[in-house]
Amino acid sequence: MKNLLVAGGAGFVGANFVRYVVQTHPEVAHITVLDKLTYAGKRANLAGLPTERVNLVVGDICDATVVEPLVQQADAVVNYAAESHNDRSLEEPAPFIQTNVVGTYTLIQACTKYGVRYHHISTDEVYGDLPLPTTPTDWATKFTPESRYQPSSPYSASKASSDLLVHAWCRSFGLNATISNCSNNYGPYQHVEKFIPRQITNVLCGIRPKLYGSGRNIRDWIHTTDHSRTVWEILMRGKPDNTYLIGANGERSNRDVLRLILKLMGQPQDAYDQVTDRPGHDRRYAIDATKLTRELGWYPVMTDFEQGLRNTIAWYRQHPMWWRDDKAATEARYAQHGQ
Numbered sequence: 001m002k003n004l005l006v007a008g009g010a011g012f013v014g015a016n017f018v019r020y021v022v023q024t025h026p027e028v029a030h031i032t033v034l035d036k037l038t039y040a041g042k043r044a045n046l047a048g049l050p051t052e053r054v055n056l057v058v059g060d061i062c063d064a065t066v067v068e069p070l071v072q073q074a075d076a077v078v079n080y081a082a083e084s085h086n087d088r089s090l091e092e093p094a095p096f097i098q099t100n101v102v103g104t105y106t107l108i109q110a111c112t113k114y115g116v117r118y119h120h121i122s123t124d125e126v127y128g129d130l131p132l133p134t135t136p137t138d139w140a141t142k143f144t145p146e147s148r149y150q151p152s153s154p155y156s157a158s159k160a161s162s163d164l165l166v167h168a169w170c171r172s173f174g175l176n177a178t179i180s181n182c183s184n185n186y187g188p189y190q191h192v193e194k195f196i197p198r199q200i201t202n203v204l205c206g207i208r209p210k211l212y213g214s215g216r217n218i219r220d221w222i223h224t225t226d227h228s229r230t231v232w233e234i235l236m237r238g239k240p241d242n243t244y245l246i247g248a249n250g251e252r253s254n255r256d257v258l259r260l261i262l263k264l265m266g267q268p269q270d271a272y273d274q275v276t277d278r279p280g281h282d283r284r285y286a287i288d289a290t291k292l293t294r295e296l297g298w299y300p301v302m303t304d305f306e307q308g309l310r311n312t313i314a315w316y317r318q319h320p321m322w323w324r325d326d327k328a329a330t331e332a333r334y335a336q337h338g339q
């Protein structure tokens with residue numbers, strides 16, 4: 001794997017992956033990032049990386065004339081490019097169908113044509129949600145690779161569609177691909193529209209944090225560096241046409257996460273507003289990552305959530321220029337929906 005093509009590598013999870021590979025895998029001679037630089041992508045996310053090893057091509061994964069020559073030169077393609085935010089998908093689904101479905105189709109067609117290895121980045125949300133747990137048996141119930149696809153939002157339905165395309169291309173056209181479905185990531189470079197950065201930057205701006213509905217919804221948090229490490233392992237050692245679920249046993253309610261942010265930022269525990277809930281809001285996500293441990297000997301490393309959150313808060317505190325413009329636009333958009 002000397003030459004990688006990372007689609008969506010200027011977004012949150014993709015940029016963290018590019019940084020991880022540059023820092024830990026000197027055998028990768030070159031990474032080309034293909035990114036449309038939508039509202040969510042930034043050149044700044046790749047700042048400071050060695051230009052002889054990383055270059056950015058600004059372009060659309062739906063455009064075969066851009067995609068094909070880049071795929072032809074690559075040993076492997078990792079696809080992070082996506083429309084990624086549930087709330088936006090509820091307002092305007094069209095770009096989700098275009099990028100997540102048509103974009104994936106365009107990439108896998110090119111990989112099939114040139115016999116290039118493909119890894120598809122996906123989400124646990126393709127499995128829908130689990131009920132809020134009340135018994136030990138409920139807590140033990142988690143998503144597995146055998147769980148039924150049952151997406152709730154336009155975003156998760158578009159990601160589910162893209163997963164199904166990848167499986168079909170493996171079976172019908174011999175595409176050499178793997179898929180990973182990861183739980184909620186946190187860490188640096190995450191857009192301020194997302195839960196954790198939104199609340200951190202709210203506190204930094206003197207705005208009261210905003211909790212949707214009851215705040216009892218549960219997300220399964222993983223540090224984005226653990227996600228990157230896992231994707232690399234799957235790229236190297238994953239079995240063709242296999243799905244790997246990535247999660248770090250990080251289940252917490254939104255309310256608990258918010259209260260921890262408030263504590264770490266020296267605020268009163270009740271200094272937040274409960275706002276209009278997200279329509280169709282998924283209740284609980286929980287990943288059973290047994291297959292990763294069994295097949296690849298994988299385990300999460302960054303499991304101290306409080307320390308990870310402390311570092312993330314410090315990153316946003318230290319990089320106001322990175323998020324300030326997005327913050328104003330994001331809050332104006334949320335305000336239109338009473339959120």
Ligand code: NAD
Pocket residue numbers: 007008009010011012013014034035036037038039040041042059060061062079080081082083084085099103121122123124159181182183184185186191
């Ligand atoms: P993001 O919105 O921060 O980044 C997406 C990137 O894709 C941006 O740089 C954007 O410019 C680029 N992009 C969008 N449309 C494009 C197009 N048509 N052509 C080329 N580039 C395009 O998203 P993220 O949170 O980094 O998520 C990346 C991937 O990881 C997504 O597939 C998402 O489903 C998956 N994922 C994310 C999480 C999470 O918690 N953030 C968890 C599991 C899986």
Ligand code: DAU
Pocket residue numbers: 084085086087122123124125182183184185193194195196198210211212213215217218219254278285
């Ligand atoms: O599970 C993986 C998914 O995690 C990824 O596929 C998505 O790309 C990623 O955005 C994330 O989806 P969520 O919808 O879980 O993330 P979000 O940060 O939007 O919200 C996390 C939880 O916090 C969710 O239950 C909604 C709630 N929330 C969100 C915001 C923005 C609030 O309570 N208040 C808020 O202001």
